[in-house]
Amino acid sequence: MEINDVEDEDFGFSRNYFLAKESGTSAKKSAHKLCDIDLVAEEELRTTAFDLIPKHDKEVKALIGSYRSVYQEWVFELRCGFGLLMYGFGSKKTLIEDFASTTLTEYSVLVVNGYLQSVNIKQVIVAVAELLRDQIKGKRKTTGSLSKVEQPFSSKSIEDVFAFLDGSVEEENDSFVCVVIHNIDGPGLRDSDNQQLLARMAACSHVQIVASIDHVNASLLWDKKMVHTQFNWCCHHVPTFAPYKVETTFFPLILAHSGSGQTAKTAAIVLQSLTPNAQSVFKVIAEYQLAHPDEEGMAASDLYTICRERFLVSSQVTLNSHLTEFKDHELVKTRKHSDGHDCLYVPLTSEAIQKLLMEISQ
């Protein structure tokens, strides 16, 4: 914390940044392309990725298990009114849910999967309020006073729901609902409106939050008011090194989404749904492109002549309808030829076109 340390750190940081920038621009950029890698088929890649046996499985489990010794401390912090913020590399889903289901049995627990795009925080808040009402009712049953039927929270305004969650706390009776938020910095929760709602929920007296963050810039989501007075975080560094399996379910695989195999495959699927004549028209363009790799593309008039010769189309109108279909699916694009007229080309690499032709001729 000494000033000198901070300055050294800052200096080291900026130095690293400029060094990295420099080596990125001055050193020759590698010209290798992603498609140079001999990529396996996307499906195979996906199934392999799904079935991968994680390394150090035993050690990861032991590491996650080792945190059990501090569970009691975490509960203590929650009961003192702090929110728990878990960070560190590795999926913390198992860890937090294990903590909640073994130690927080006295409280209702709601889990929010923040890594999903489809999270709707307003629904979460309503669900929390319903849980709390059930919890309070359950406790009142024992004392004998049952409250009358109430309006459902989903039809109340958000302000009223917050007012209910922020009700006064009876002495000696810390009844709260624990909301576990996996990836509070997840893609679906990253906007400021959602974070404001979460912060307001966290500030309610009957709600305690246990959240995990994974993004290095997660702290930028909150201003000082949110951090200090609403979330009231108590941070815990809990690296687990467990694979982010569910968190990355909807992430595109880098080697699958831009490889030639992938695009050829999708193109083949589209083509197979078209008529045989349409497929043949496409073949004409593709074969021309393979035969003349240096040209910008095939002239539309040439295409018409060849198609008529092969009895693929009977008129310019039919050809145009095929071409519109191709263009809609981005199988064919047009560009200006050097001599000025429009020409047609397939926006794929030669290898991809070869693969595609093989696929549709099968």
Place this chain on the structure above:
Amino acid sequence: MAASGSDTADSSSSHDNTENNLQPFFVLHRDCSSPLSSSRPKSRRKLNEEALHEFDDHYLTNLRISAFHSVWSNIETTIKGVLRDINLSIFNEVDSWVHQSFRAVRSCGEPGFAEATHPYPIALDALSKQIFTGFVYTKNMEFVDDQLTFEELGNHLKSSGCHVANMSSLDFSAKNGIGGCLTRLLRKFLKVTLDDADMSILASWYCGHMECTPVVLIIEDMERCCASVLSNFILMLSKWVVKIPVILLMGVATTFDAPGNMLSSNALLCLRTCKFVLGSPTQRMDAIAEAVLLRPCSWFSVGHKVALFMRDYFLKHDGTLTSFIRALKIACMEHFSSEALSFLLKDIDAEDDFQEIWKEKHAFIQDMVLKYSSELLSCRSDNVGAPTSENLVQAIGELKRLHQRWATVVKCLQEAGKLQRVRLLDLYSEALDPDVHRSMISDNQGESSSRNGSFSSQHGGFSKRTSTFKAVHKVRDLPSAALSELLNSWERHAVDICEIRDKVKELQVLMNSEDTKSSGNDLVNVSMRSRGTDAPKDPKVLNKKAVALIEWMLQDQMKPIESFPFHEILCFKTVEKLQTALLGDPRKRIQADLLGFQKYLHCNCCSTRGSRLLPSLHDTSILYILAQEHGDIINVHDWFQSFKAIHVNPPTKSRSKSKHSSTPKKKKDIEHFNNHSEAAIQARFCKAISELQVTGLLRMPTKRRPDFVQRVAFGL
């Protein structure tokens, strides 16, 4: 979604349920046990030893949590009280201005009943369209500190009969527009949310009130509001000002001309302004530090290292009171969490005699408490043997007494340092240093103790205590009037501590007698004094005596809490815990995790043998370590090839060895490495990249640069 979420509820084994993983949210379990019992059941005797131990733990935990809540609410109330006192004069000023302005508005004429109930504003001349507006300058960019101030201001005005609504910049966002802020405004006054908010509703609400009171609108952080929305809002209010006598109060964090720069000229024309200025953050910090740390509002205290950390955190981190208070709260919580006996703080804090409570309330856990206290470090070194009940009660009484003395000396030092602008936090953290105090005493024993007034910065540890030295040094140079004032303040602080008070009084008597003596010679000496060349030596002697007095206080009366037995009960010392809980620093730690993962997994296969990367390393770690060799952008092809090379080719050293001696085991290893199919390696690579993407350490390829990813963090 919500319904499906609740339907899947109640499955305790849901954490491995893939269906739940794809639900936006689900109920893990419902409250399934009886409420926590904080009382001790009578059946304790029937429990076996292990269960008994567990039970005691549970009981103690509940005691500690309840003690935390009680101690912290004490501290919080004290803080609020201090802040209220600081702001009280300004609040009163604002209050009288509000009422004065209200009278001015009403003097322009009140609308008749028919007029008031019309759902449109009354046409007015420009002058009576003006809104009385008070700009409250907070002198603090950190808005978070002033939230409480405006809340208190609102309460203050409410208590004097105004209708008050506190609004913030969130209500004046461009997204919600003027409609949004009107809805919020109506909600604040009418307590209902209306879809078609309209000013006429507010007007009829106001008209419905029999008594005429001002309507005060507090906008807490004016500069953060959307300028156009706020300007339009002001224009709209101005049209209704006769029907609804609105008075605006706006918090301004920056300069005096900020409102002028921000609002439109039309809106500015509608404002009749007045300025109020709040106290500075440093002033508030000092007042809070004094009230919370020096006055025994609760007996909770912190150790030297924690105090240093908190001071640095306040000064160098963000300088907000809120963050300091949160640091204190976390320290307090950590203390109750880690120290088994901390629950006694609640009883120490109570007005009643601790001895009584000990005998009555804790009768049945005395053994347990004594067992824990025998484990305290401060008691082990005391050579007294196992602590007994009397021992403990006595020691706690002594702790309170000594701590009070310590606080008194710090307050005396603060009075002396005020003139030198010495910060209380500095004095406080220096005064807590047990090492300096120890060395001071040992130094003093070595040297002769008759060094009255010969105080130097080199003296026993004072090189470390620069602020204390400054304060003491100032005493030596004080003119006699200021010195006498200082002595008066010392007397006030030491009112409960006879030893100090007597010595101060002695000095005061001496001073008075000198005064009367010198007043007789005044006429003679006045010319000499004014020249200052041959001033009488008497005042200097008094200064020396005062320095000797404060020196004596420092040595004999200011024993840091960490040097007493049983201090662990009151004092939180584990600065590391506070630091990790408060700061976190995820950005650095996540990267450090990736670069040094063996530290956590303790596996044998990846022990660092040189700087070579082993295929057994965590995939994401390998990728991230490899990424360090690249510039700001990384060619995915090259990255993949190096990743593949690590998996496919055995490490160079073992390969060269295997050529010479290819034992069956080595061969098997190589086979194992080669067994990695292309698909598996590509899948591992993809997964690792996705994981880096989750951590945000990587920006994925774009259309413009399809073969490169971008690094985001450079160095820890």
